[in-house]
Amino acid sequence: MxxxxxxxxxxxxxxxxxxxxxxxxxxxxxxxxxxxxxxxxxxxxxxxxxxxxxxxxxxxxxxxxxxxxxxxxxxxxxxxxxxxxxxxxxxxxxxxxxxxxxxxxxxxxxxxxxxxxxxxxxxxxxxxxxxxxxxxxxxxxxxxxSFVFNVEDFIVVIQSLILLVLFCLLFYLMLSFLNFSSQAIISFLPGSIKNKSLLGFIRVFLVFILIWALVKGIQALTPIFDAPFAVFFQSTSSNDLLEPISIFICFDLLFIAINLFLFNQYIEPKEKK
Amino acid sequence: MSNLLEIENLTYRKNLKVILKDINLNLKHGKIVALLGENGAGKTTLMRIIAGINKNFRGMVAIDGVQSVADRKRVISFSDSLSGFKESTKVAKIINFYEYLYDDFDKNKFKQLQKFMRLNENLRLSEMSKGMREKLIIALTFSRQAELYLLDEPFSGIDAMARKKIISSIILWKADEATILISDHFVNEIASMLDEVVVVKDKTIYCHKSTEEIRENNQSIEEFYENIYGEGDE
Known part of the structure; x- marks a missing residue:
């Protein structure tokens, strides 16, 4: 399937x-x-x-x-x-x-x-x-x-492409995270709030709070992810992109885990008749 | 006979409001069961929970003892409103979608139902009347060789004549072991095909009786149902 x-x-x-x-x-x-x-x-x-x-x-x-x-x-x-x-x-x-x-x-x-x-x-x-x-x-x-093809440049190109893919993936995941988490929070608000504009405003407000929390979280987590990888990548110049790639992989995996939890627990398909 | 559907202590809340509370329901193989209740009683919600698309409930839902959502969906055929398709989608494309993605979709059976319902597969959804669309939904739902069919108000837009024809034929479209759970407001019209009646009232299963039991008390299904709601009004 x-x-x-x-x-x-x-x-x-x-x-x-x-x-x-x-x-x-x-x-x-x-x-x-x-x-x-x-x-x-x-x-x-x-x-x-x-x-x-x-x-x-x-x-x-x-x-x-x-x-x-x-x-x-x-x-x-x-x-x-x-x-x-x-x-x-x-x-x-x-x-x-x-x-x-x-x-x-x-x-x-x-x-x-x-x-x-x-x-x-x-x-x-x-x-x-x-x-x-x-x-x-x-x-x-x-x-x-005087262009000369060398393996190191080729590796940098491949690494850049991987980084680009990981960045695109992370943005998709972050967008889902904002959507899922705001939707999950709204499902816990009183059902008496029927006004769609008010709900929309609450959702936008929640998204802003979540973005702020995300930025703070990423700032706090980056050194934690950064530190262990830095040891491996400090010495060689050709490995410049391996460190950000590793960090992006960690964030991608983290957001996949969070989103899967939210999706499994709270995200229901829209009901239309 | 073992239970096909088992629901234990199911409670579902949304927006701090209890929608369903302490639902306990067992359905056996090969039955046609009506799920009755007034508007907003939670019938659709209960069906969506059984179908595995409503989340965050407490309690247990199992089909043939299996609780996993993916496995449950494999044996349940839910009358989807086709809201996931664009209005410009042709019927033929929806048939291809079902054929490609559901292993148990029987195209020959669909062709028979298509003929019965007089469905034109070259039409787009936007070109279909409410009744035609509902006929298509019924045809798609019964073209799957499922164990449990969940029909959520399937006849509301279908004209009286066609409705009678469909209701009298439904029993022929399912396998002997398959069960149908149907919610509908035309209680009188579906009464003849029913084996059991489940009434949802006050957010829970108010009663679950066989139609034989109801008729033994010299009551029609409609009278039985009206009496239940009458009790609350008095």
């Missing part, structure tokens, strides 16, 4: 990722065409760019906005799936359900990153192939850079 639910949620989420990619592509094409039909030029610094380099630049620029948009969409989707009755009735434990939900979002981000990389690569190749100025600029920059 874990695998089948994963596939179902992943399909649902990559559909949204595909919409974002489509909008990004249309936006990049539209702005390139508009720039050349209205002013006839696209400047990057003092450089007057051709059609394909401009398109490449806009694809690159919009990729950051698209990534941010998709991240917000998946955050919202995660929380909606957590209270989806049709899905919660599936024969799977709540813990596996929650993990399925969060991990499909990470998988969706990975899928999005791969498609983005391919898209950026294709637009770069188009510019490189069909724009002589861009081609020579790139070749000159490459020759000047």
């Amino acid at each position: 874990f695998g089948r639910l994963f596939a179902t949620l992943f399909t649902r989420k990559i559909k949204k990722a595909n919409y974002v990619l489509l909008v990004q592509l249309i936006a990049a094409i539209a702005i390139t065409v508009l720039s050349f039909t209205t002013s006839g030029h696209v400047y990057f610094g003092r450089q007057d760019l051709g059609v394909f380099p401009s398109f490449f630049m806009f694809v690159l620029f919009f990729s950051f906005i698209a990534a941010l948009a998709l991240y917000c969409i998946t955050c919202n989707e995660n929380e909606a799936i957590n209270v989806n009755q049709s899905l919660r009735l599936l024969p799977i434990s709540d813990s596996k359900y929650y993990l399925d939900n969060i991990f499909t979002s990470i998988a969706t981000l990975a899928y999005f990153a791969c498609i983005e990389a391919i898209g950026i690569g294709i637009s770069f190749l188009l510019a490189f192939q069909f724009d002589g100025t861009f081609h020579s600029e790139v070749m000159t920059s490459y020759e000047k850079s």
Whole structure:
């Protein structure tokens, strides 16, 4: 069931990722065409760019906005799936359900990153192939850079990617934590509070208190997590990212444990008739 | 015969309010049981607890002696309101969802029920009337080979003629050993198919009787139910 639910949620989420990619592509094409039909030029610094380099630049620029948009969409989707009755009735434990939900979002981000990389690569190749100025600029920059591939740089790139994934995961988990804990606290408030605006205000207030408590907690816990790892990572420069990776893993695991407890105990699907 | 559903000392509170208190209920295999009670009595809450989607209750709920939520969900078919699907979702897509995610979903049985209910799988949820949607819910619920069917007010939007047809056929759609727990306000209409009646009143199980026992006292199910609520009003 874990695998089948994963596939179902992943399909649902990559559909949204595909919409974002489509909008990004249309936006990049539209702005390139508009720039050349209205002013006839696209400047990057003092450089007057051709059609394909401009398109490449806009694809690159919009990729950051698209990534941010998709991240917000998946955050919202995660929380909606957590209270989806049709899905919660599936024969799977709540813990596996929650993990399925969060991990499909990470998988969706990975899928999005791969498609983005391919898209950026294709637009770069188009510019490189069909724009002589861009081609020579790139070749000159490459020759000047004296780029040499070494294993240490490769490891740093891999570590950075792992750190990015762990950061994205932590943000998803923290968002769930704020949502779950405020919902759990509200379920202990008197049922006589029927005013939705008042409940909304109480929830926002609770979220602020929880954020404050979270910041204080993280500040207090970081040295505890930091200290044992610092011993191992002090000496070598290539291991710079291992320490933050370890700390992120600890926080991710901590929040997974807290969220699973809250999800199992308090989070009920929405009841609609 | 052993108990299919066992509930012991179940208490459920929400927002500092007791919704259900000290619920004790045992249901045997192969029965059709009505869960009756006025609006807000806690019938839906009780069904959602049995189905494993309402949390933070005290007490024990077990199906065939198994308490684990995932295992319980495996053998329970709950009449889901399909609120988890977008209004633009086509019926065909919902069928695929059930077929892919429920091992016990029988597509042939669904096809039979679809024909019986005259459901068009090319329709979107937004294009369906309340009655059509409820027919779809009933068809999906009974297309699973479950041990316990939980039907929460399944006929409220269905016209009288279709309702009668469905009620008279329900018994044919379940396996002999399977039990149905049904909550409905059309007490008179469902009375003919019932084996037992459970009444929820004052936040607890007020009474649990077999229909034979009720009829032996020369009472119809509806009269029996009305008398129970009449007692409180006097």
